[in-house]
Amino acid sequence: MMKGGLGNLMRQAQEMQETMKKAQAELANLEVSGEAGAGMVKVLLNGHHEVKKITIEPKLLGEDKDMLEDLLVAALNNAHRKIAARTSEQYSGLMSGLKLPPGVKLPF
DSSP, X not given: OHHHHHHHHHHHHHHHHHXXXXXHHHHHTOEEEXXXXXXXXXXXXXXXXXXXXXXXXXXXXXXXXXXXXXXXXXXXXXXXXXXXXXXXXXXXXXXXXOOOOTTOOOOO
């Protein structure tokens, strides 16, 4: 009985590992856009939080440098929050089948 339970647990762990690899690959291909200033500044990030593109409304280029910097920071933070939400959403579905003890959280 104990041996069968352990074997079943190992099989589930291997299946979970494969599912996690698939989810990580999907997230790596993810692209998320963040915006600030009513869309005047946009950033495109991939699932690894790498900046792929920054778009700045031309009329902002003659504006206050500090304001432009603040808008860039806000757009990047917006995109990072979106990636974090998508990552959490992706992994929470995978973890729903696990019977973890109360209070145990996995890093993602």
